[in-house]
Amino acid sequence: MSKLSKDMSKDxxxxxxxxxxxxxxxxxxxxxxxxxxxxxxxxxxxxxNKFYKKKQDKKExxxxxxxxxxxxxxxxxxxxxxxxxxxKQNSESDDFNAESINAIKTSLMGPLAGIGDxxxxxxxxxxxxxxxxxxxxxxxxxxxxxxxLLFNIPVQLVRWYGGQLGYTLGSNYxxxxxxxxxxxxxxxxxxxxxxxxxxxxxSNMVKFDLxxxxxxxxxxxxxxxxxxxxxxxxxxPLAITLLCFWLLKKKNVSIxxxxxxxxxxxxxxxxxxVV
Amino acid sequence: xxxxxxxxxxxxxxxxxxxxLGFSMLGRPIVIGPLVGLLLGDVKTGLMxxxxxxxxxxxxxxxxxxxxxxxxxxSALAVAFAIMMHGGLGxxxxxxxxxxxxxxxxxxxxxxxxxGPFASKFDSMAEKxxxxxxxxxxxxxxxxxxxxxxxxxxxxxxxxxxxxxRVLKMILTIIVHGLTVAGNVxxxxxxxxxMKILWDKNISAFYFLGFLIVAYLKMPLIAVxxxxxxxxxxxxxxxxxxxxLVEKVSARPATTxxxxxxxxxxxxxxxxxx
Numbered sequence: 001m002s003k004l005s006k007d008m009s010k011d012x013x014x015x016x017x018x019x020x021x022x023x024x025x026x027x028x029x030x031x032x033x034x035x036x037x038x039x040x041x042x043x044x045x046x047x048x049n050k051f052y053k054k055k056q057d058k059k060e061x062x063x064x065x066x067x068x069x070x071x072x073x074x075x076x077x078x079x080x081x082x083x084x085x086x087x088k089q090n091s092e093s094d095d096f097n098a099e100s101i102n103a104i105k106t107s108l109m110g111p112l113a114g115i116g117d118x119x120x121x122x123x124x125x126x127x128x129x130x131x132x133x134x135x136x137x138x139x140x141x142x143x144x145x146x147x148x149l150l151f152n153i154p155v156q157l158v159r160w161y162g163g164q165l166g167y168t169l170g171s172n173y174x175x176x177x178x179x180x181x182x183x184x185x186x187x188x189x190x191x192x193x194x195x196x197x198x199x200x201x202x203s204n205m206v207k208f209d210l211x212x213x214x215x216x217x218x219x220x221x222x223x224x225x226x227x228x229x230x231x232x233x234x235x236x237p238l239a240i241t242l243l244c245f246w247l248l249k250k251k252n253v254s255i256x257x258x259x260x261x262x263x264x265x266x267x268x269x270x271x272x273x274v275v
Numbered sequence: 276x277x278x279x280x281x282x283x284x285x286x287x288x289x290x291x292x293x294x295x296l297g298f299s300m301l302g303r304p305i306v307i308g309p310l311v312g313l314l315l316g317d318v319k320t321g322l323m324x325x326x327x328x329x330x331x332x333x334x335x336x337x338x339x340x341x342x343x344x345x346x347x348x349x350s351a352l353a354v355a356f357a358i359m360m361h362g363g364l365g366x367x368x369x370x371x372x373x374x375x376x377x378x379x380x381x382x383x384x385x386x387x388x389x390x391g392p393f394a395s396k397f398d399s400m401a402e403k404x405x406x407x408x409x410x411x412x413x414x415x416x417x418x419x420x421x422x423x424x425x426x427x428x429x430x431x432x433x434x435x436x437x438x439x440x441r442v443l444k445m446i447l448t449i450i451v452h453g454l455t456v457a458g459n460v461x462x463x464x465x466x467x468x469x470m471k472i473l474w475d476k477n478i479s480a481f482y483f484l485g486f487l488i489v490a491y492l493k494m495p496l497i498a499v500x501x502x503x504x505x506x507x508x509x510x511x512x513x514x515x516x517x518x519x520l521v522e523k524v525s526a527r528p529a530t531t532x533x534x535x536x537x538x539x540x541x542x543x544x545x546x547x548x549x
Binding site for chain 2: 023024025026027028029030031032033034035037038039041042045049055058059062063065066068070072073074076106107113114115117118119120122123125126128129132133136137139141143144147148151152155181182184185186188189190191192193194195196197198199200201202203204205206207208232233234237238240241244245247248249258259260262263266267268269270271275
């Protein structure tokens with residue numbers, strides 16, 4: 001794997017190390033509206049300072065990297081590596097479309113969040129916890145340490161090499177893709193995977209079941225949830241998600257209001273006994 | 276007093292610490308249980324209860340910023356109370372579940388009300404190129420939110436398990452139920468955020484495809500990702516061929532057609548996004 005950093009200069013290797021350490025704090029100041037934006041910015045600052053000489057260019061790059069960012073933490077360095085390599089190309093050529101940096105960044109984070117969450121949360125964590133639980137039930141004091149090692153060693157390897165892989169891939173291919181006008185194809189393909197994952201996660205994670213049943217003369221004549229399931233499984237979670245999406249996109253409702261509204265409406269519906 | 280400090284520090288360093296040391300799983304019950312046990316002088320009980328709580332909270336993960344419970348606070352307090360009252364899982368379990376739900380609500384409250392408003396502050400600092408300010412705020416907000424969060428276990432320990440239980444009872448079960456419902460619906464907001472970035476009317480059908488194959492075929496997420504990748508490769512191949520054709524066509528003199536269609540597409544996109 002040392003091949004990855006073979007072509008990097010000494011400065012670049014140092015930057016990659018800084019990125020690895022700084023990316024640990026991605027979600028230190030996570031906000032509802034922009035998630036890990038500040039952590040991404042913090043990880044990008046060494047690159048921005050290195051690549052850009054003019055003050056105005058630096059400011060523009062800083063604004064760019066402060067955009068919404070949310071992905072699986074183990075996958076984040078890979079995205080950072082790609083982004084950093086694109087910032088480098090942007091700093092070196094005059095006609096580079098800086099907007100494509102954020103396009104690639106956002107199209108990567110969707111699928112990587114999906115893949116990373118299923119691999120690390122769904123598989124690796126469950127395996128590590130399963131082993132640790134059986135050890136702990138037998139009174140083995142090392143259980144928590146084994147849990148942490150089983151989980152963190154693969155994660156740190158992915159974080160360390162992922163960052164270098166992203167930077168190398170970005171340096172070698174993104175510029176070439178961009179010059180050939182193929183970046184739109186890449187963006188579209190990445191967005192397809194992303195949207196499918198978001199659809200799958202909507203079905204998997206958003207839960208909303210009606211408890212309300214129509215009762216006439218002591219007899220239940222209509223079970224609302226059962227009826228809805230016959231029409232389409234998960235129709236309500238899907239509708240709620242699409243409503244949130246519509247409010248966000250078309251009505252520019254802020255994410256804070258959406259979260260607050262969801263909580264208040266859920267409590268009200270629970271009070272009435274609908275859910 | 277010592278117990279209150281010990282538990283508060285454990286919560287600060289594990290539940291808070293895992294946000295600083297990203298994705299290290301420090302705040303899981305299997306780690307917190309024995310750690311609290313160690314500080315309160317009963318590692319064995321801590322280990323046992325930690326393992327049991329890990330099984331219970333196994334399904335609860337934090338994806339896309341939304342979750343159903345915060346297992347860290349629940350584990351720390353449940354284990355501490357169980358050790359101090361010389362009880363086992365019987366003491367810990369009835370406490371842990373409501374504590375986990377309440378803990379998540381308080382965490383969400385801090386996340387939305389305390390840290391949330393600073394999102395625009397970060398933006399204005401970036402515009403001014405204020406790097407030091409960004410770094411300071413980045414870490415300052417971390418310290419602030421987890422200090423606030425650690426006050427809960429501190430006071431809960433100070434007032435004891437009976438008082439904590441009384442407070443828990445005072446919070447109406449119906450509200451707790453409502454908050455649980457909210458916790459299940461909130462991922463919708465996270466999904467909507469992602470859709471806002473990825474949505475394009477040409478490919479929006481794939482969102483519904485992803486939903487359908489999980490709702491009806493119960494396909495695991497990783498299989499959906501592979502399937503998505505296959506579709507994406509096929510689409511990219513077709514697009515690449517089209518791209519090659521367009522280049523061949525535009526190499527000839529009659530290029531006006533392709534230009535007008537592009538601008539029309541762009542206009543439509545602009546309409547859609549506005």
